[in-house]
Amino acid sequence: MQKRHFLHATALAVLALGATAAVAAEDTFKIGLILPMTGQQASTGRQIEAAARLYMAQNGDTVGGKKVELIVKDDTSIPDVTKRMAQELVVNDKVNVLAGFGITPSALATAPIATQSKTPLVVMAAATSSITQASPYIVRTSFTLPQAAVSMADWAPKNGIKKVVTLVSDYGPGLDAEKFFVERLLFNGGQVTESLRVPMRNPDFAPFLQKVRDLKPDALFVFVPSGAGAAVMKQFLERGMDKAGIRLIGTGDVTDDDQLNDMGDGALGVVTSHHYSTAHPSLVNKKFVEAFQKANKGMRPNFMAVGGYDGMRVIYEALKVTKGQGGGDALLAAMKGQIFESPRGPMFIDAQTRDVVQNIYLRKVQKQDGQLYNVEFDVIKDVKDPGKNK
Numbered sequence: 001m002q003k004r005h006f007l008h009a010t011a012l013a014v015l016a017l018g019a020t021a022a023v024a025a026e027d028t029f030k031i032g033l034i035l036p037m038t039g040q041q042a043s044t045g046r047q048i049e050a051a052a053r054l055y056m057a058q059n060g061d062t063v064g065g066k067k068v069e070l071i072v073k074d075d076t077s078i079p080d081v082t083k084r085m086a087q088e089l090v091v092n093d094k095v096n097v098l099a100g101f102g103i104t105p106s107a108l109a110t111a112p113i114a115t116q117s118k119t120p121l122v123v124m125a126a127a128t129s130s131i132t133q134a135s136p137y138i139v140r141t142s143f144t145l146p147q148a149a150v151s152m153a154d155w156a157p158k159n160g161i162k163k164v165v166t167l168v169s170d171y172g173p174g175l176d177a178e179k180f181f182v183e184r185l186l187f188n189g190g191q192v193t194e195s196l197r198v199p200m201r202n203p204d205f206a207p208f209l210q211k212v213r214d215l216k217p218d219a220l221f222v223f224v225p226s227g228a229g230a231a232v233m234k235q236f237l238e239r240g241m242d243k244a245g246i247r248l249i250g251t252g253d254v255t256d257d258d259q260l261n262d263m264g265d266g267a268l269g270v271v272t273s274h275h276y277s278t279a280h281p282s283l284v285n286k287k288f289v290e291a292f293q294k295a296n297k298g299m300r301p302n303f304m305a306v307g308g309y310d311g312m313r314v315i316y317e318a319l320k321v322t323k324g325q326g327g328g329d330a331l332l333a334a335m336k337g338q339i340f341e342s343p344r345g346p347m348f349i350d351a352q353t354r355d356v357v358q359n360i361y362l363r364k365v366q367k368q369d370g371q372l373y374n375v376e377f378d379v380i381k382d383v384k385d386p387g388k389n390k
Contacts (some may be wrong), residue, residue, distance in 0.1 A: 029066035029096050029324055031315060032089035034082055034110070035125075036102040037074035040201075043227040043258050044102040045074065048124050048308030050296045052099075055312035057295065063316050064323035071095065077102055079109035086110040090117045096324075096331065097122060097315055100308075103225065104128040104172035111135035118328035120318075120335060124311040125226075125304050128172035129387025132355045137328065139335045139354045141314055142307035143275045145176040145223065146386040148251035151273040151360040152221065153184035155378070156249060159271075161219045163191045164249075165212045167205075167232075168223040170197035177223035177251055180386055193217055203228065205235045213241055222250035226304055229254040230263055237266040252277070252374065255365055257302040260372045267372060270365045275358050276303040276344040279373035288343035301343075310342045314349065350384065357384050 033052060035045035049072055061068045071093060075082040082101070089095045090113060098114060099122040101107040107126040111134035114121035123131055123140040132138045156164065166181060168174030174197065182192050193215055196208045203224075209232075212220050220241070224232055233255075236248055248254070252274025255267060278289055278300050288309065292301040301309075318334035339348040347358040360383045363374035 027065070027067055028069050029063065029319055030069045030071060030093055031097045031099055032086070032093060032095035033070055033072045033100045034075050034085050034089070034098065034106070035072065035100040036077040037072070039076040041077045041102045041225060041227055043256075043302075044125050044225075044304045045100075046299075047258060047302055047304040048100060048102075050299065051292065051301065051305040051308035052312050054292055054295050055309050055316070058291065059316060063319045064321075066319060066324045068316075068319075075102075075106060077106065079105040082106035083109040083113065086113045090119055095119065096328070099311055099315065100124055101126045104131060107131050107138070108134050108172075111138060114138060120328055120332045122311045122315060122335075124307040126173070127176075129176050129385055130172075132353055136354075137332055139314065139332070139349060140356050141311040141349070143303070143356060143358065144385040144387060145173045145251060146180040147275065147358070147360055147383045148273045149177045149181040149223070150184045150386050151362065151380050151383065152249060152251065153181045153188060153190070154380075155271070155273065155362055156185065156219065156221075157188045157190045161190070161247065161249065163193055163217045164219050164221050165194045165196065165215055165217045166192060166221045167196045167198065167208055167212065169200055169203065169225055169228070171200050173225070174223050176387065181221055198224075200225075203231070205232050209235050209239050209241065212246065213239055213244060216244070217246060219247040219249045222248065222254045224253060226253050226256050226302070227259070229256045230259040233263045233267055233270075242266065247271075252303060252363070255363075255374055257300050257374065258304075260365065260374070261300075263372065265367075265372075267365045268367065271362065272374065273360055273362050274303060274374070275360055276306045277361065277363050277374040277376055278302065279363075279368070279375050280344060280361070281376070282341075282343070282345060284341050285343040303344075306342065306344050310344075310347070313340065313342075314338055346382075353385065353388050355385050355388065357382055359383065
């Protein structure tokens, strides 16, 4: 008899626990943040996670009546790992949003999962133009390489750069950077004497840079992923290419704010085009940089951080509108068309393409208060992704 009462009480307790867990699950809004926290792209993961946590610290972890939970996973930039983690987050953890995605292959590998499960996927880093076309559930808050490359190809010929060699990492964003820079430079009357592609894994820039030195162009246009810029800069200077009269230009990845101070004075004068600089002079950015550095032992936020910070804003605002009702489709609808002032400047999410529209700045590396910064000297406003016009 006692045993039966005990079993009955245990069963009731289990049922009660289950009900409590179900209510808790209903009241929780989960964001699965998949990032490269180790490996070649580790700086990307570190920056985005820090920015996401800063946004939550500033804006609270209860939104639209839901408790926001951030689940961070390290995919080490291996697309098969990214895909498996995304699947586990959707099926086991029942996340409401997938976010992060340090490199293009990882974002593309996960796109079918977002589509099948109707889970919004917020790309905070990866920058190949075609990513948003891989799933109707993808929204991007980073940038696209064509946005930055075209702006540089417009600036170069007006500033004494006619003959250029391009050097890019051999994967999606690099091919985008090469294609759109070359097309626009040729259109503007410039000349591309050689297009060089460096393997993504274990890149050695030395033989490529030697070839560039022998070709003697006016400038070398470079795209490498975040975290690889310092190696290019070091080898460029070691070969005395700056002294040989070859200018280094590129998209902003090459003078990444996270590494810029370590590059030394050899980086002074390098001109790049990009959507964000730590030195962007707006009040919104000054507050962002100050708060980020305070929360992260002086670490300087880079363009990856701003992609993560703004990605969290897009998710939070969508949750405020939907209050967690209507599932992934309602969330996605609330993400489209958002317009706001980011630390990078004004931006919005194009409702048709789900891609970011933003200012692209021309910047020159200069010294201020004993530190190196990408100082903006010109702006092209409201740049849509040129890759979507093709």
